[in-house]
Amino acid sequence: MTDHLFAGGVTTPRGFQAAGVRCGLKEKGLDLALVYSAAPAAAAALFTSNLIQAAPVQVSKRNVQCGRGRAVVINSGNANACTGEQGDRDVEETLALVAQGLHIDREEVLVASTGIIGKPLAMDKLRRGLAEALASLKEDGGDAAAHAILTTDTTAKQVAVTFQLAGYKACIGAMAKGSGMINPNLATMLCCLTTDAAVSSALLDRSLRLAVDDSLNSLTVDGEMSTNDCVLLLANGQCGNPVIDAVGPDFEAFTQALRTVLQAVARAIAMDGEGATKLLLVRIINARDSEQARRAAKAVANSLLVKTAVFGRDPNWGRVLSAVGGSGVELRPTRIAASFAGIPVLAQGHPVPFDPAAMKAALAEKEIVLSVDLAVGSADARVFSCDLSYDYVKINAEYHT
């Protein structure tokens, strides 16, 4: 039984419809997405741990507690964060309009927003957009929806996986928006997942937490955690499998498929990080424990000096070591080892000579792996990130409020 990853999206699983329309919150392009399950569905979601939370985050947190969810509405162009009571009222009106249009309960609607912070939503535009989105829901609307949630992303991020579940062919589809303000926890500003598997809301939540841990929570673009990060997952059971309501082989199969999708999403977000030219994979091995492995990996992945070195194709491994040492994790200086772009540069705490031509070729690749062996334990971690280029500065210095 192997999971099959392919180019699909949120309408690939059976029984989901979606729409992506333009309502005018962004300067150009689609900016309002709606995803809908015709059948009742279980829902699970994870949210930013930023203490400043946008109004839609607060409302979706409340709604997902009922365990059911049939619609996800996402706007780009405005985060509806730091918008006071007006922001709350605008989310409630959005819920009401979507629930009314789809004849579902308000609490079955999850809302997410991404974009500028501190500006009220242009509700006149949003109202018109919601009416249009409701009217244009389609079984092949996933692609339009995936485009409507982007901000500074250069490509839409969509993927799907099919897998066997108790003899049934099940599917999970995803769309995500990444690019900037990407750091655990959570990693992506927005990720919406759909599945036609039948999973109880309690097990759906558990599976999502497990799968996010070594995917979106192991992703960092710029060390920033946003006010709006969320991952939303709807499961409508249309593939026919017996409901997963306990841990067991079916739960494991579902969680593994979810992990496969989320790792593909994490990789796509890192590769499309603001201004990124390369995917950066940081591996820490033989750490004291998982927490220390993760901490060291994030320190390297967030190091501006490491990220600019990778952009500049310079095997400056001293910066990697400095970042690991600065993270405060336990390490054995006389036993530590490291490789840069897959080529050993340090062993037993001593520099290892390497072939400059081979290093130059390795650094020209699109995907750069940096590994450090801390030589104190047996815990590993891997973090997805990207390099830091002139364009990161350009994008963020010229993104005007």
Added chain:
Amino acid sequence: MTDHLFAGGVTTPRGFQAAGVRCGLKEKGLDLALVYSAAPAAAAALFTSNLIQAAPVQVSKRNVQCGRGRAVVINSGNANACTGEQGDRDVEETLALVAQGLHIDREEVLVASTGIIGKPLAMDKLRRGLAEALASLKEDGGDAAAHAILTTDTTAKQVAVTFQLAGYKACIGAMAKGSGMINPNLATMLCCLTTDAAVSSALLDRSLRLAVDDSLNSLTVDGEMSTNDCVLLLANGQCGNPVIDAVGPDFEAFTQALRTVLQAVARAIAMDGEGATKLLLVRIINARDSEQARRAAKAVANSLLVKTAVFGRDPNWGRVLSAVGGSGVELRPTRIAASFAGIPVLAQGHPVPFDPAAMKAALAEKEIVLSVDLAVGSADARVFSCDLSYDYVKINAEYHT
């Protein structure tokens, strides 16, 4: 009694000589500095908490324990970090050569290095350089020494302060090297201080810890902590004051003067951060406690999104709030307030309209203050930082190993 800050350096206090020479460790320019006190002197020092510590850091840590110090030797161009046993031997030889040349004990010599990590020191060059430096020690050599410790810095950082101490006119002088890999604790890669005040080594250590706390430890350029950071302080007592060997008014006066010098150094390092175009001062007020205030201030000061917004002259205060919220400190969302470049943008959790022309003018200044009132307690913190420009990426992507 006010402290008088002026353009001086490590040879401004009585009884100190210095030299700055070129030995060839850097591609061009002076790269070896020597500072010497003709009279016996007390010494104190603080070092990087990075777990990967350069050979000179380890040796200076050992030497300063004797409480005496008469010479500081600093090379730029090579950090002598991650260099194995060879690195240790090279430092010991440096100690021996300086001690022999000055007829002092080896343990009275403190050593520091800055530059590339993981390459052995070119000792043939260093030996010739040390001989030349020993031969060229002068009472006005501070300026040459200050230039010899720079790497990517664009200006030398030197300052001095005079102050009254028990009726005597005392002086503290400083030189520092900053620019990149700047983050608490410690903040600057290298800072060498001299004073003609008489202070016992125990009180000198205590004073240094106090003064560093709200100066160099409140400084961040890029969130990186280096393998070589250190602050070295020699006190030779040549101004004539009774030795400060207990806490009291003299200790307070000395510590305040030291703080004044170190804050000026912190400001100079931030202003000359790699690629910096602006000094960024982040103030957090009404935090639960000092630790939380500092943590929130550092989160804002290290935020790439905040730093690029300041570079782009964009009042994107949402990024400031997001960074504060992401730092995990306690805050009251409905009472939080903020100002950007001195202009109120948020009050009682709600956006405050501001005059765009006034904001534009404020953002054109060289010094930008960002303030956030967390509205939960009474602790404050201030952190020195700078913006993030294209040139930071350029400098660090093109700094070749």
